[in-house]
Amino acid sequence: MTVTLDLEASTSDAPTRRTLSNLSLAVAKCKKIVVVTGAGISCSCGIPDFRSSNGLYALVKEQYPDVVMKGRDLFDASLFRDPTSAAVFYTFISQLKKSIDVASPSPTHRFIKTLDSKKKLLRSYTQNIDGLEERAGLIGTASQEAKSHGKGKAKIKMKEVRNVQLHGDIHRVRCTFCSADFPCTQDYLDSFLTGTPPDCPECAARSSARVARSARALKVGTLRPAIVLYDEPHPLGDDIGTIHSADIARKPDMLIIMGTSLKVHGFKKLVKDFARAVHESAPSPAASAASPLKKNAKSFAGKVIFVNKTAPGSEWDNIIDYHVVGETDRWVEKVIDDWKKARPADWEVQKTLVATGESSTTGTFHVAKEITNTIGLKSKGAKRKNDRKRENVPAAEDEDEVFDITLPLPSPPPSPSKRPRSRCHYTDVEMSPSKKSREVVLREPVHFEERGLLFGNATNASTKPGATLEDVFDLGPNVAAKPKTTSKKSAKAKAPKAQVEVLLESRTTKKATLSS
Numbered sequence: 001m002t003v004t005l006d007l008e009a010s011t012s013d014a015p016t017r018r019t020l021s022n023l024s025l026a027v028a029k030c031k032k033i034v035v036v037t038g039a040g041i042s043c044s045c046g047i048p049d050f051r052s053s054n055g056l057y058a059l060v061k062e063q064y065p066d067v068v069m070k071g072r073d074l075f076d077a078s079l080f081r082d083p084t085s086a087a088v089f090y091t092f093i094s095q096l097k098k099s100i101d102v103a104s105p106s107p108t109h110r111f112i113k114t115l116d117s118k119k120k121l122l123r124s125y126t127q128n129i130d131g132l133e134e135r136a137g138l139i140g141t142a143s144q145e146a147k148s149h150g151k152g153k154a155k156i157k158m159k160e161v162r163n164v165q166l167h168g169d170i171h172r173v174r175c176t177f178c179s180a181d182f183p184c185t186q187d188y189l190d191s192f193l194t195g196t197p198p199d200c201p202e203c204a205a206r207s208s209a210r211v212a213r214s215a216r217a218l219k220v221g222t223l224r225p226a227i228v229l230y231d232e233p234h235p236l237g238d239d240i241g242t243i244h245s246a247d248i249a250r251k252p253d254m255l256i257i258m259g260t261s262l263k264v265h266g267f268k269k270l271v272k273d274f275a276r277a278v279h280e281s282a283p284s285p286a287a288s289a290a291s292p293l294k295k296n297a298k299s300f301a302g303k304v305i306f307v308n309k310t311a312p313g314s315e316w317d318n319i320i321d322y323h324v325v326g327e328t329d330r331w332v333e334k335v336i337d338d339w340k341k342a343r344p345a346d347w348e349v350q351k352t353l354v355a356t357g358e359s360s361t362t363g364t365f366h367v368a369k370e371i372t373n374t375i376g377l378k379s380k381g382a383k384r385k386n387d388r389k390r391e392n393v394p395a396a397e398d399e400d401e402v403f404d405i406t407l408p409l410p411s412p413p414p415s416p417s418k419r420p421r422s423r424c425h426y427t428d429v430e431m432s433p434s435k436k437s438r439e440v441v442l443r444e445p446v447h448f449e450e451r452g453l454l455f456g457n458a459t460n461a462s463t464k465p466g467a468t469l470e471d472v473f474d475l476g477p478n479v480a481a482k483p484k485t486t487s488k489k490s491a492k493a494k495a496p497k498a499q500v501e502v503l504l505e506s507r508t509t510k511k512a513t514l515s516s
């Protein structure tokens with residue numbers, strides 16, 4: 001049975017307050033958390049509501065007054081059969097990307113990043129295509145950093161991927177013919193805005209090379225936004241399936257579902273698989289009783305938490321343990337507050353030596369940055385900890401404690417030329433043009449049977465009166481916050497890896513639990 005907890009009532013109602021605090025403590029204590037998100041987590045990021053009369057849809061209608069396309073038609077794979085509906089789609093996506101480009105990650109995105117920095121995130125899975133997780137510092141499946149290039153098709157480097165983008169990424173485009181994928185540059189965006197798909201540079205280069213040696217020209221494909229439409233297989237479906245299975249096998253100890261109405265078939269299945277794995281990992285009541293001091297936190301381990309404004313359907317009664325009613329941003333802020341109070345040691349500011357890019361050639365070290373976003377982690381030693389650098393594999397309870405310190409990611413720099421693409425943690429290293437390279441990836445399509453993954457419903461969005469569920473997309477609304485880069489993924493910064501790990505003396509930080 002699902003326990004409903006109203007965030008608003010937490011100030012006045014003592015039992016609700018206690019349970020919410022215990023949930024926060026459980027988050028702080030769990031070590032293999034799977035986070036699953038939908039459009040609700042991007043609502044506060046300021047994406048304009050494209051369903052409203054002033055929204056993006058109205059702009060598209062202005063450009064194509066004679067075309068009638070309903071919400072779902074705009075995202076159905078069948079739109080490519082008709083040149084006009086394809087043109088509307090390109091224009092719409094171009095408008096949507098522009099609004100996403102000026103949005104910033106929400107506290108909820110940053111919370112997921114915090115879980116990762118503190119070695120508690122097993123993996124994040126999202127239905128969203130806005131790429132805001134990556135802007136918060138979580139490498140996504142669409143990221144170039146997640147791809148390994150050997151012979152044949154590109155594979156995903158599972159350990160690098162912290163956020164699985166179930167419906168693709170609006171910031172990338174791919175060729176409809178050869179499947180090569182590229183960052184969505186301003187030129188491509190301008191072309192899409194007029195309803196015209198740009199030619200694939202990869203196909204074009206191959207064709208002109210043949211023409212140059214007097215051979216027959218080849219077909220040149222066009223580029224499309226690299227998002228997954230209704231009734232369309234995910235190009236990375238096989239890799240995503242592998243990651244999903246691996247995460248299930250790792251026995252996640254908590255599932256947090258945020259900002260989704262859980263209505264899309266393929267997505268529901270993924271959530272149910274994780275929920276089952278989490279419940280199977282729950283400690284037995286006997287184990288909790290044996291350790292009365294830890295009882296509160298322990299009894300909250302192995303739970304499924306759903307944070308959303310609207311309730312889940314009755315099919316979730318035996319799957320979701322707690323429904324936190326409210327905004328995801330408010331809940332994550334409460335969790336962090338409770339966590340800081342209950343386990344201040346997790347938030348201690350550490351000082352450490354920091355190696356910079358220049359130092360790797362000159363042999364000098366720069367001093368100490370203050371690092372707050374760090375965490376104690378138990379492990380036998382540096383070697384094993386290194387193995388877990390990307391994936392968060394916690395070690396057994398009673399091993400020596402090791403602090404793994406990573407610098408926080410810089411906020412996005414003001415211009416595309418200064419934007420580092422790599423996992424560079426330095427804010428003070430600017431890239432020279434010679435340190436950048438453009439990468440072109442050729443990828444063969446892979447097939448994924450799971451259909452209809454796309455677009456759950458943004459139930460955390462304030463649904464306009466009269467809007468049907470079909471009108472509610474999983475894109476998350478958006479409004480301008482700051483100007484941002486356009487071709488953020490085009491430049492690969494060759495900055496040094498900046499992960500610094502410092503081993504501290506073993507220390508005991510057994511804090512009193514927050515039970516009350």
Ligand SMILES: [Zn+2]
Pocket residue numbers: 175176177178179180200201202203204220221222
């Ligand atoms: Zn191509």
